[in-house]
Amino acid sequence: MKLSDTMATPIEEKLDQNLKVRSGMVHVSDGKCRPEPLRLSLTMELLTLQKLEIVTPTSSQLNGPPMESKERMVQITRQKQGGLGLSIKGGAEHKLPILISRIYKDQAADITGQLFVGDAIIKVNGEYITACPHDDAVNILRNAGDIVVLTVKHYRAATPFLQKQLTKDTPDSDNDVTCAELKADEGYKSSVNSGTISRSCSRPMSICSEPEKRWADVVAVPLMMAYVTRYIYGTDKLRPNAFEVRGLNGLSTGVIHCDELAILSQWLKLITDNVVGLTHLQMKLYNRNFAVGERIEYMGWVNEGVINNNISWQSYKPRFLLLKGTEVMLFETPPLNVAGISKALVVYKVYQTMFRIVKESETVDSRQHCFLLQSSGHEPRYLSVETRQELLRIENSWNAAIVTSVIKLGxxxxxxxxxxxxxxxxxxxxxxxxxxxxxxxxxxxxxxxxxxxxxxxxxxxxxxxxxxxxxxxxxxxxxxxxxxxxxxxxxxxxxxxxxxxxxxxxxxxxxxxx
The missing domain is CATH 2.30.29.30 (Pleckstrin-homology domain (PH domain)/Phosphotyrosine-binding domain (PTB))
Structure with a gap:
């Protein structure tokens, strides 16, 4: 069967270097042109569209660091012995990014196969560390939990310098991570072998240069606080057997089509579960900075109905909703850090705002799962979410926020x-x-x-x-x-x-x- 004739296939699940990966064939379009078949690949933090390519690898391309300096998200599972299995150099006090200076053989970072000496760590579990001093970066990595999502970007210019440091076989300087959770205290294996540099990697380099088929990434959308929708953007029109995912980095999957409703529902649940899990993780990181009565109860995407007198139908705009302490907030885009939380588009006091789920018989158009927010002295806001489950999550979080705000108000x-x-x-x-x-x-x-x-x-x-x-x-x-x-x-x-x-x-x- 030709690839162009391929139909959407059931979702397959496998473990790739201890990372759960789900994949399956789908059709993708820009909403205008005819859909083309691509493979959809889902990990905890990334949704990737891939196409089949036939390539002849060169020796410089085999198992080396990425040639392009694009941001990548890599998930690491911390080991009891060896921790994350890497060392870092740099920091704000040295006017350098946080750079991976060593990767220890057969340990957590090495097992991913996606991290390299010379990678700069930009975010840890979605939290920016680019302005952190070295010791602060160490503490953030140390306390990042058992499942750690790193956002990294490769700096080719830094790699020779860092590798040169390794050839000297000198102990890590004070600028390296020395805590037991980031490097192995037991079973340490140097990456230096007979005076030559070898990437501390358990992945053997292929010596075959025969043409091979491989899945090449077309677009990779990070799922942290991603926007998932089945509706045609800005309308109440539900796409039949199709959906779209938009990431914080501005990338979109395009319109993903599935032949069967069951496969569509399964993809949506898997992707949404990952988005909710990562967003909840980000929420917990933010809440480290707030007292009990000021913490975030909920954050996620909603769609706000906007009445326009120049057109006969209602349009919708994505809004990011936060319930924090005594306040409900709406943002045009999610806050990327704690400081961003103060830049909301709309802020209402929870105890002065009514929340009401709209009955199906009362909806103004074809959008389902709608609710109203009305604050004293303001026009009501008509909002909707993608699923009944998400609507109930907001309702439960609202009730918790009401208790928090009233108790604090007294x-x-x-x-x-x-x-x-x-x-x-x-x-x-x-x-x-x-x-x-x-x-x-x-x-x-x-x-x-x-x-x-x-x-x-x-x-x-x-x-x-x-x-x-x-x-x-x-x-x-x-x-x-x-x-x-x-x-x-x-x-x-x-x-x-x-x-x-x-x-x-x-x-x-x-x-x-x-």
């Missing part, structure tokens, strides 16, 4: 009038509702959250709260006026939601009795 007081007198209605996480009047804040009445039986308002300023007396069981109605009624209602909803989400027994009991 209490909130709104200026109101009651029976013609000015006062303050206070929502208190511990005490519930209370009304005070006068300059000395005299308490007029107080009720627990569990005593609230209902409320009604006129949509402008008037509010009625219906409480049940704990002794007589009678319903007592309190009428109030508030000039920021929407803000009061949203905040009240947040406090009540937080009570439910935190499983307050009295409140849950009161819900069951009504």
């Amino acid at each position: 209490r909130k007081t709104f200026a109101v009038s009651h029976q013609g007198k000015s006062g303050g209605l206070t929502l208190d996480w511990q005490a519930g509702f209370s009304l005070t009047e006068g300059a000395d804040a005299t308490m007029v009445w107080q009720y627990k959250f569990s005593q609230l039986r209902g409320s009604s308002d006129d949509g402008k300023s008037k509010l009625k709260l219906h409480f049940q007396d704990s002794e007589t069981r009678a319903i007592e109605t309190k009428e109030l006026e508030c000039q920021v009624l929407q803000s009061l209602l949203f905040c009240m909803h947040a406090f009540l939601t937080a009570k439910v989400a935190s499983v307050d027994p009295a409140f849950l009991s009161s819900i069951q009795q009504t």
Whole structure:
């Protein structure tokens, strides 16, 4: 069968040097031209499109470092003995990048087959280390976990210098990594053999120069915080049996077509699971910099519906959503570091914002899995995600963020009038509702959250709260006026939601009795 006639094939799974790789044939197009057959290859951190090539390798091309200085992502599994199996030189204090100076034979870095002396480490688990001093880079690598994703770029000019250092067979200088987790304390094997340099590599160099078939990379899209969609970009039109993946580096897979819906669903699940896993890892790295009440609960891609008066249909723009501490944020692109989190396009307080899942019967177009965010004083934002599972993840994270924000807020007081007198209605996480009047804040009445039986308002300023007396069981109605009624209602909803989400027994009991 000719390659051009190849149909999409079931997904195969194999281990390549301890790295799980899934692959299968698909068809790929730019959305306009006829799709062409390519192989789709998936690792934990990369989605790669490949085409079959026939090449005659030269000796200089065999098992050597990459000829082009493009960024690459490599996953390393830390070993108990030997750690990452590499040494580094350089650092900001030397005005040098963090360079791999040694790779130890048969250890973690060597086993990947994708790391070379002269590679500069740009990111560790998505965290930039290009501006780090040498010792800081050591600590980051030391604490990077058992599965470490390195983003590297090869510097050919540095390789001869580093190899020259190895020929001297001198011990690592103070500028090398000396911790046991990065180099082997036991079983150390020098890369110097009889005075000649050999790459400390367990991969034998082929001596065959016969033409061979191989899969050459067409495009490699990093999955860290990648954008995955089945919709035609910017619309509510779902592509039949097709999807697209866009990476943070600006690269796109193009439109990937699968002949069978089952294969499409399997690819989408595998890719999405990897994106979610890597994004969660990045979230944990960011959260190292924040106190408990300020940490990120959720981050991921959503699509925002944008109403345009010049066209008859609604368009969509990708937005990156963060739930952090007491705030919900929307970004045009994901923040690449902690400093980037302060550059959100939109920031709302969680306790002053309503989150509501849109029923299928209420959606404005063909987009599914939609929800509304409405903050007091702002127009509602209509958002959608790709799957029901992702929508539920956001809902659960929202409930957790509500609890966090309300507990941190503690209490909130709104200026109101009651029976013609000015006062303050206070929502208190511990005490519930209370009304005070006068300059000395005299308490007029107080009720627990569990005593609230209902409320009604006129949509402008008037509010009625219906409480049940704990002794007589009678319903007592309190009428109030508030000039920021929407803000009061949203905040009240947040406090009540937080009570439910935190499983307050009295409140849950009161819900069951009504």
